[in-house]
Amino acid sequence: MRPYYLFEFCDVTWLPTGIRECLYEMMESCHSGIRSFNRTTSDAVLATCRKFGLKTIVEVGAGRAPLTRLLAQSPESGNLTLVPCDLVPNVAVYRSLESQYPGKVRPIYDRIDLTQPQPLLRNSLISFVGVMHHIPLELRPAVIASFKNSDSVIMVDEPLRRTWYSLILALLSVFVGLWVPIARFRQPGKLRRFFWCWLVPVAPLCFTWDAIASCLRQWNPDEWRNGLRLAGVADDRSQVVATSNSLSVQWSCLSAAR
Numbered sequence: 001m002r003p004y005y006l007f008e009f010c011d012v013t014w015l016p017t018g019i020r021e022c023l024y025e026m027m028e029s030c031h032s033g034i035r036s037f038n039r040t041t042s043d044a045v046l047a048t049c050r051k052f053g054l055k056t057i058v059e060v061g062a063g064r065a066p067l068t069r070l071l072a073q074s075p076e077s078g079n080l081t082l083v084p085c086d087l088v089p090n091v092a093v094y095r096s097l098e099s100q101y102p103g104k105v106r107p108i109y110d111r112i113d114l115t116q117p118q119p120l121l122r123n124s125l126i127s128f129v130g131v132m133h134h135i136p137l138e139l140r141p142a143v144i145a146s147f148k149n150s151d152s153v154i155m156v157d158e159p160l161r162r163t164w165y166s167l168i169l170a171l172l173s174v175f176v177g178l179w180v181p182i183a184r185f186r187q188p189g190k191l192r193r194f195f196w197c198w199l200v201p202v203a204p205l206c207f208t209w210d211a212i213a214s215c216l217r218q219w220n221p222d223e224w225r226n227g228l229r230l231a232g233v234a235d236d237r238s239q240v241v242a243t244s245n246s247l248s249v250q251w252s253c254l255s256a257a258r
């Protein structure tokens, strides 16, 4: 199966806010409810942070910032600074996290576009959770290379793979879309969810399409290794680990002087 960079609803700015919020809630229900993907990722991020003695974790392409929320709740993140940011920052979620964890969560409210150089993202653990597949295939080596002098460790965690197994699971995600109004019945946004998930069930269809497109946009482990080499990351500074339905990549851009 070749990679295809198909359209995703989650990437377009014209999507009504109500549908966008539903899509992110479905994503969260999949990765923090049905699966423990977000928890596993936050544990790995904390362990890597400790290993390299880093004090700041930047969650790029954060969406509703599930990683920042889990990290902030963890007693082990005591002296860390947590920085969510995104191309489309979710200001309401950031404000709520910032007021819940003052001094610890410090969001970037400006748009952070990873396809542009980001010299301010430095000396940190930079975490891409479900984000790298949103970068067009041909831009990925340049995005990887842009962190070369960042004195940071980069972690990429993808919740899907470009395999038939992941594609079948992606098809089943329509049921997650239909179930979310029940699962989140006691949370604010009930009417929005009833409307977009049941009455005019556009959100579950958009979510399923996005899940399929996300699988097809993924690099497989060999493509990752090639991409890292193309970007000038030496094999002994990176690792690529794939499971049946997820993929983790990590590389170090820490300077030798540390």
Ligand SMILES: C[S@@+](CC[C@H](N)C(=O)[O-])C[C@H]1O[C@@H](n2cnc3c(N)ncnc32)[C@H](O)[C@@H]1O
Pocket (backbone or CB within 6 Å): 010, 011, 027, 028, 060, 061, 062, 063, 064, 065, 066, 086, 087, 088, 112, 113, 114, 115, 128, 129, 130, 131, 134, 135
């Ligand atoms: C599938 S969502 C993942 C959101 C969140 N990380 C999570 O796990 O729930 C992908 C995120 O990548 C962001 N994104 C897409 N293209 C981007 C870019 N060029 N620069 C920064 N963020 C981008 C989107 O705005 C979106 O929030």
